[in-house]
Amino acid sequence: MTAATGWQAIRDAALARLRSGRWAPGTLIPTEAELAAEFGCARATVNRALRDLAAAGYLDRRRKSGTRVVPHPVRKATLTIPVIRKEVEGLGGTYAHVLISRATAVPPTAVRSALGLPADRPLLHLCTLHRADGAAYAHEDRWLNPEAVPGLDRLDLTVTSANEWLVGQVPYTDGRLSLSAAAASPEEARHLGCAPGAALFTVERITWLQRRPITWVRLSYAPGHRLTTDI
Amino acid sequence: MTAATGWQAIRDAALARLRSGRWAPGTLIPTEAELAAEFGCARATVNRALRDLAAAGYLDRRRKSGTRVVPHPVRKATLTIPVIRKEVEGLGGTYAHVLISRATAVPPTAVRSALGLPADRPLLHLCTLHRADGAAYAHEDRWLNPEAVPGLDRLDLTVTSANEWLVGQVPYTDGRLSLSAAAASPEEARHLGCAPGAALFTVERITWLQRRPITWVRLSYAPGHRLTTDI
DNA sequence: AGCGCAATTATGTGCAGACATAATCCTGCT
DNA sequence: AGCAGGATTATGTCTGCACATAATTGCGCT
Numbered sequence: 001m002t003a004a005t006g007w008q009a010i011r012d013a014a015l016a017r018l019r020s021g022r023w024a025p026g027t028l029i030p031t032e033a034e035l036a037a038e039f040g041c042a043r044a045t046v047n048r049a050l051r052d053l054a055a056a057g058y059l060d061r062r063r064k065s066g067t068r069v070v071p072h073p074v075r076k077a078t079l080t081i082p083v084i085r086k087e088v089e090g091l092g093g094t095y096a097h098v099l100i101s102r103a104t105a106v107p108p109t110a111v112r113s114a115l116g117l118p119a120d121r122p123l124l125h126l127c128t129l130h131r132a133d134g135a136a137y138a139h140e141d142r143w144l145n146p147e148a149v150p151g152l153d154r155l156d157l158t159v160t161s162a163n164e165w166l167v168g169q170v171p172y173t174d175g176r177l178s179l180s181a182a183a184a185s186p187e188e189a190r191h192l193g194c195a196p197g198a199a200l201f202t203v204e205r206i207t208w209l210q211r212r213p214i215t216w217v218r219l220s221y222a223p224g225h226r227l228t229t230d231i
Numbered sequence: 232m233t234a235a236t237g238w239q240a241i242r243d244a245a246l247a248r249l250r251s252g253r254w255a256p257g258t259l260i261p262t263e264a265e266l267a268a269e270f271g272c273a274r275a276t277v278n279r280a281l282r283d284l285a286a287a288g289y290l291d292r293r294r295k296s297g298t299r300v301v302p303h304p305v306r307k308a309t310l311t312i313p314v315i316r317k318e319v320e321g322l323g324g325t326y327a328h329v330l331i332s333r334a335t336a337v338p339p340t341a342v343r344s345a346l347g348l349p350a351d352r353p354l355l356h357l358c359t360l361h362r363a364d365g366a367a368y369a370h371e372d373r374w375l376n377p378e379a380v381p382g383l384d385r386l387d388l389t390v391t392s393a394n395e396w397l398v399g400q401v402p403y404t405d406g407r408l409s410l411s412a413a414a415a416s417p418e419e420a421r422h423l424g425c426a427p428g429a430a431l432f433t434v435e436r437i438t439w440l441q442r443r444p445i446t447w448v449r450l451s452y453a454p455g456h457r458l459t460t461d462i
Numbered sequence: 463a464g465c466g467c468a469a470t471t472a473t474g475t476g477c478a479g480a481c482a483t484a485a486t487c488c489t490g491c492t
Numbered sequence: 493a494g495c496a497g498g499a500t501t502a503t504g505t506c507t508g509c510a511c512a513t514a515a516t517t518g519c520g521c522t
């Protein structure tokens with residue numbers, strides 16, 4: 001089970017003691033020097049292992065005070081920018097997508113100001129429906145800055161989704177992600193096959209490359225979608 | 232601005248090069264040995280800095296191949312178990328809470344099976360409303376295992392919320408967190424002051440201490456709530 | 463050309479020792 | 493008792509060196 005060696009073996013051993021209750025929440029664990037003696041390694045190696053567990057939220061380390069087991073681990077969840085095709089296929093489904101609309105227009109104020117663009121700058125507006133096994137999976141509403149995305153005009157969006165193409169081809173340096181619940185708009189309801197006003201889990205995301213806005217996108221998942229993580 | 236020293240200074244310098252575009256997404260950066268020579272430090276120190284950036288999702292490091300700038304940084308968001316009082320006060324609001332109901336009952340099947348409890352085990356059921364500046368902030372629906380929470384009967388839940396008391400006093404070793412959107416139930420709507428069926432951002436959480444279930448809780452935030460993070 | 467194996471190379475990890483730093487502990491003074 | 497300041501101590505970090513490991517490169521053979 002624990003095939004780890006080196007500092008990872010020590011980390012795993014420590015984690016086992018945490019899980020078993022041998023090192024109880026809120027209590028102090030032995031010092032680095034003591035553990036180094038017990039495991040027969042250098043103190044630096046123990047330090048590496050315990051630092052890793054502290055970064056993962058399991059331990060609280062303080063100079064002079066020692067290392068304490070955190071009573072309420074605060075774990076970090078990885079919020080990916082998924083390629084939705086892979087997300088669907090990872091769940092064992094068959095993926096498909098449909099380009100609903102494509103137009104160049106001036107975006108709404110909320111989108112414009114979130115991206116930090118001047119008032120009358122037109123963007124490319126795309127609406128896409130992502131399907132899993134034929135059923136609606138998520139509705140995508142996207143505004144794209146054509147100046148920041150070279151090669152966009154040569155792309156057939158009915159074959160490759162903007163989502164997948166951007167993730168694969170267009171880098172970014174900064175981004176902001178926002179999770180919320182929203183009532184389904186009439187259009188979302190029509191495409192997702194739910195009632196208007198239904199509660200939808202929505203993910204909004206903005207990305208920049210060196211201060212240049214790339215895209216604003218809102219994904220509205222079909223009713224029932226959940227984002228789950230261990231903590 | 233960058234008062235950092237040691238390996239953190241090198242990390243910051245590298246991050247600045249990433250942000251400035253001097254190290255472009257997808258490209259290779261100099262080797263550890265080269266950077267160590269440039270910064271006048273040991274290779275191990277550069278290693279520490281770059282390992283940190285790789286853990287943060289900015290760099291991709293491979294033996295022999297070198298270190299490459301990740302085109303799409305996948306950042307990690309910290310999903311805390313908040314003490315809601317602090318969450319509200321951190322936003323500059325005045326916190327208050329109201330105990331809506333308190334009863335011992337057998338939980339619904341979904342809660343029971345999620346916790347892994349036998350069929351007829353009664354739990355303590357609490358409903359609480361959290362307020363910010365007098366306005367409803369979140370509705371809390373909680374099932375508590377009294378066997379796993381000693382001292383519960385001596386607690387005045389009208390003064391200290393179960394949320395805060397548990398976070399402060401009761402440790403856990405494992406947990407699961409789930410984000411979703413849900414339509415407001417009639418009771419939630421009444422307490423949150425919104426229409427029944429309104430879209431609510433909900434957080435469900437289960438915690439165990441050494442396989443012993445502690446609590447199941449669902450927080451339904453008032454309409455408009457968002458969880459935002461940089462990526 | 464195609465293939466396999468060895469040399470090369472960049473990162474991964476380990477060690478011992480040293481000093482830095484922060485926090486606690488403790489002593490002695492008032 | 494209360495306080496200031498020094499001793500103590502556990503973690504934080506750096507260095508130089510060594511070897512491990514993975515992956516690419518490239519040589520040499522067929």
